[in-house]
Amino acid sequence: MDQDERVVFVVDDDPSVRKSVARLLQVAGFRTETFVSAVDFLERDRDSIGGCVVLDMHLPELSGLDAQVKLAESQPLLPIVFISGYGDVPTSVQAMKAGAVDFLSKPFSAEDLLGAVREAFARNARERSSRFEMDEIRGRLSALTPREYDVFREVVTGQLNKQVAATLGIREKTVKVHRARVMQKMSAASLADLVRMAERANTGSDALRAGSPVSEECRP
Amino acid sequence: MDQDERVVFVVDDDPSVRKSVARLLQVAGFRTETFVSAVDFLERDRDSIGGCVVLDMHLPELSGLDAQVKLAESQPLLPIVFISGYGDVPTSVQAMKAGAVDFLSKPFSAEDLLGAVREAFARNARERSSRFEMDEIRGRLSALTPREYDVFREVVTGQLNKQVAATLGIREKTVKVHRARVMQKMSAASLADLVRMAERANTGSDALRAGSPVSEECRP
């Protein structure tokens, strides 16, 4: 799913735009797939496919913004480059706030589109590799038995075996056994490794949540 | 610099806008300061002040976008809420790409402005606390002697004292001494703590850089 599974999905109801955009991207070396509507596109199986979406803002049935929301809910997260004929400011701002890579007004230059698509690819690659890493860690984490997980949590917060034993109400000896198994199952060469894994497994989901909730700090 | 040092800086060349925006924010409980031009604002001493900026896009001398760039170069990083009379799409997109919180077209509703300012405050608070934490760590880090720093780097990658001694060409005994001092100076209660500090000290500057550079992954 690595190299050639990187596609630019072009979604526009105007055949001439689809054609010209697709050609432009193909000439630049991108693989493309075109869709007439967002609904069509969303029906396509996108599992384990990387790349990005060039999405027209004004589509029948499902608008660009709605498609963006739907896309954000599904896996894998494909960055969006919007293109729009008579784009208005609020729409473009909304799109950018929702994480779009760029918002190009037609007519746009080839350089602008290619630049945006490249940026989208880069973003997708980052997102992808960080997700891959996290899935890897989570997978190993799920292979831990409940008790091992208990020990894991305590250990990565810096507790000594003795302290872990006290909190869990077991012998220090037992903690050692669990701990050794944790290190094995997590493929951690050292405690430092384990701590780093714990960090990623957390910061990952936090990062996704960050930004939206209106917390306490926004009060005047 | 905590509670009351949170100000909304309102920058607009139109007196009536300044007045109404300031009043609106004050009624909502925000402290405000108004400026006629971006140049004026940039001259103000903003050290250790939190809050955000409500910035008009169309200003004489220095435009909103230019002011945004200048502001991004200086400390502290104040989130920007743009307001614009006849905003065009490319400008708004550019502003959002450069990290603006929102881009409101005049006339805008009180709710929209207040919502944006609250979001900006929240973002500022997050940025601030993470920066504070990082400064704290960096400060301690800079208190380490060169040798201690060497040991620190090796230790947080999970090397055993023996291995550290080998790479540095010193006795394991000496490593232990340095290591102990590192733990003290960094106020780390455990190796896990130390590793986490090392992570933050790194991810911090990385996070700021991320997003802009066009790396290798963007090729088709």
Next chain:
DNA sequence: TCCGGCATTGGACTAAGGCCCACTTCCGCG
């Protein structure tokens, strides 16, 4: 019912880390 996974503990032993104290060398600074 028997087997395997899980949790638990024990003993013995080695390696590694932490702490206390003392001592030397080098180097810049007053």
Next chain:
DNA sequence: CGCGGAAGTGGGCCTTAGTCCAATGCCGGA
């Protein structure tokens, strides 16, 4: 030129951590 900080070295002692082998009790599935 002496002083102090930084670095390196050493011994001793204790605590922790890691490892190998072994064993018990529990529970659910074949």
